[in-house]
Amino acid sequence: MPVGEGLALYSAALEAGRLGLPLLEVGTYCGRSAILLADAARASGVVALTVDHHRGSEEQQPGWEYHDPETVDPEIGLMDTLPTFRRTLHRAGLEEHIVALVGRSPQVAKVWGSPLGLVFVDGGHTDEHANADYEGWAPHIAAGGLLVIHDVFPDPADEFTGQAPYRVYLRALASGAFTETAATDSLRVLRRTGAGI
Structure with a gap:
């Protein structure tokens, strides 16, 4: 994530934290x-949550441009980013402020029952995965809460992994439940202002 987008995400998270509700990320890597x-x-005095199966997205698998062989578990031959994620949190001194939910986003969303102040969608970039993340988590965003979508590329020539996040962004706006409040490069911030999703 480029610095400008990271700062925009941080600003949105601080704003959403004022609601006193958890902040949730889909796609941890x-x-x-x-x-x-x-x-x-x-x-903000709230908790952050991350949802990821830690086996990598499509573009991170062997043979793809974004594959990192160091994330492959030598015993089972599959990607496992959970140990790296845990080291990242430890080094940052933030382990006590975040809960890692290890599993597939739609499965976790089905059992989730609490309102959220922010949902950051940065998981799989196929239409199937991006829509499942939106459908699973957007209904949990509280009134006034934020939906943040990463890798929104309106021009197909600018994208690197498909335009599914862009289509989810358009879908959220068309629902009437969200209004865009900020855009920084490929990061979009939308506020929940309505009920229909």
């Missing part, structure tokens, strides 16, 4: 954005 949410949660 190794924890760069999670430390921003955890620090904002610390400053």
Whole structure:
């Protein structure tokens, strides 16, 4: 995540933290954005949550441009970013301000029952995964809470992994439940202002 987008995410998380509700991230990878949410949660007196299966997104698998062989568990031959994520939190001194939910986003969303102040969507970039993240978590955003979507690329020539986040962004706006409040490069911040999702 570029610095400008990281600062915009941090600012949104601080704002949402004023609602006194948890901040949730979908798509943790190794924890760069999670430390921003955890620090904002610390400053706001709330908790941050991350949801990820830690097996990597499509573009992070072997043979793809964003694959990092160091994230592969040598015993089972699959990616496992959870140890790196935990080290990232430890080094940042933020372990007590974040809860890692290890599992697939739609499965965790089905059992989630509490309102959220912020949902940051940065998981899988296929239409199937991006829509499942939106459908699973957007209904949990409290009135006045924020939906933050990463990798929104309106121009197909600018994108690197598909335009699913852009289509989810358009879907959220078309629902009438969200109003855009900020845009920083590929990061969009929307406030929940209505009921229909």
